[in-house]
Amino acid sequence: MKQPIYLDNNATTPIDERVLQEMLPYFTQNFGNAASRTHVYGWIAQEATDLARERIAQLVNAHPKEIIFTSGSTESANLAIKGVYEAYSSKGNHIITCVTEHKAVLDTCKHLEKFGADVTYLPVKNDGRININVLEKNIKPSTILIAIMYANNEIGVIQPVKEIAAIARKYHLLFFCDAAQAAGKIPVDVINDDIHLLSLSAHKMYGPKGVGALYVRRKDPRIKLIAQMDGGGHENNMRSGTLNVPGIVGFGKACEICMNEMSHEAERLCALRNKLEASLVALNNVFINGSTQYRLPHVTNLSFEGATANGLISALHKIVAVSSGSACTSALSEPSYVLKALGVSDERANASLRFALGRFTTEEDITIVIEAITASIKNLRHQTIH
Numbered sequence: 091m092k093q094p095i096y097l098d099n100n101a102t103t104p105i106d107e108r109v110l111q112e113m114l115p116y117f118t119q120n121f122g123n124a125a126s127r128t129h130v131y132g133w134i135a136q137e138a139t140d141l142a143r144e145r146i147a148q149l150v151n152a153h154p155k156e157i158i159f160t161s162g163s164t165e166s167a168n169l170a171i172k173g174v175y176e177a178y179s180s181k182g183n184h185i186i187t188c189v190t191e192h193k194a195v196l197d198t199c200k201h202l203e204k205f206g207a208d209v210t211y212l213p214v215k216n217d218g219r220i221n222i223n224v225l226e227k228n229i230k231p232s233t234i235l236i237a238i239m240y241a242n243n244e245i246g247v248i249q250p251v252k253e254i255a256a257i258a259r260k261y262h263l264l265f266f267c268d269a270a271q272a273a274g275k276i277p278v279d280v281i282n283d284d285i286h287l288l289s290l291s292a293h294k295m296y297g298p299k300g301v302g303a304l305y306v307r308r309k310d311p312r313i314k315l316i317a318q319m320d321g322g323g324h325e326n327n328m329r330s331g332t333l334n335v336p337g338i339v340g341f342g343k344a345c346e347i348c349m350n351e352m353s354h355e356a357e358r359l360c361a362l363r364n365k366l367e368a369s370l371v372a373l374n375n376v377f378i379n380g381s382t383q384y385r386l387p388h389v390t391n392l393s394f395e396g397a398t399a400n401g402l403i404s405a406l407h408k409i410v411a412v413s414s415g416s417a418c419t420s421a422l423s424e425p426s427y428v429l430k431a432l433g434v435s436d437e438r439a440n441a442s443l444r445f446a447l448g449r450f451t452t453e454e455d456i457t458i459v460i461e462a463i464t465a466s467i468k469n470l471r472h473q474t475i476h
């Protein structure tokens with residue numbers, strides 16, 4: 091059976107063959123523990139993780155010593171937010187985040203509220219971006235951290251990262267930025283963007299699942315963190331546990347490829363995304379959710395009036411793999427909290443699909459998807475009229 095065209099690259103990406111090839115020897119002959127200092131097995135593993143650390147650091151313009159390996163952005167967000175909250179408790183207990191953040195950030199903040207944290211969840215404008223003045227107005231003497239993402243996973247909208255960083259500087263606050271969707275797709279530069287803590291996931295950039303990193307700035311300012319995983323003191327005491335050497339090797343290779351190919355890829359995918367979007371919007375009563383100006387080049391989130399996301403997904407499931415804007419946590423699909431935050435009605439939120447193109451998306455794929463969705467929409471709308 092032919093597999094459907096994959097346009098759900100914000101959920102996860104397939105591993106690049108070049109990444110896989112680089113990983114394979116680290117499952118077999120090079121199986122050493124990177125913390126073993128007494129023999130060549132350990133040395134080879136450590137050399138490999140050192141190279142990966144350099145490549146990952148390079149992608150975001152960090153120093154290799156500022157990269158802490160984790161299992162992905164969920165763990166990185168937990169380490170950043172909980173680690174800062176505990177390390178800076180004498181300064182204050184107030185954290186500012188945003189309603190459209192990923193659950194990894196929102197649920198970590200919710201958890202800390204049970205232990206005395208004061209959390210402000212900033213609203214967003216209709217375009218999905220925060221208002222910088224509203225951010226500034228919400229700062230209190232007890233504020234220690236701003237946690238705002240680089241780009242949103244559901245709508246691809248890019249937050250005003252530099253402006254947020256400037257506010258953090260002005261009030262001597264720390265700035266954690268979840269870059270799971272942005273890194274490797276658009277330029278992310280922790281110096282130029284002035285970010286203090288940044289999370290990354292390999293599987294969102296054609297690397298393996300279950301590996302990621304937290305960038306922790308070492309100077310101007312030097313960030314203190316309380317470890318959330320205790321043990322052998324790996325990763326500079328910030329994250330204990332034997333390193334996932336093959337995963338880290340793959341993550342490093344994935345970063346190197348993104349670094350080399352990002353600008354070309356962004357241009358290619360932007361043209362395909364625009365073609366898809368324009369063709370679907372031409373069906374009438376199809377609306378783009380979120381800013382079209384500040385947006386990842388490979389993402390579009392569309393609401394199809396007169397249809398439902400579930401109806402479209404089931405009608406199209408043999409042709410295209412997409413996801414609805416809504417997080418289907420149960421049989422009853424709740425409308426997406428991200429779209430709701432933009433002021434999108436329940437009906438429109440339940441009629442939205444997220445298209446996330448990727449490295450292996452071709453022009454032919456897009457042509458097929460446009461044809462299939464056009465036919466489906468006409469069919470579904472026809473049914474509702476009669």
Ligand SMILES: *Cc1c(COP(=O)(O)O)cnc(C)c1O
Pocket residue numbers: 100101161162163164165192194239241242243268269270271291292293294300302
């Ligand atoms: C995928 C994602 C995460 C979680 O990453 P994991 O690697 O699954 O832990 C966090 N934030 C954003 C924005 C994401 O897209």
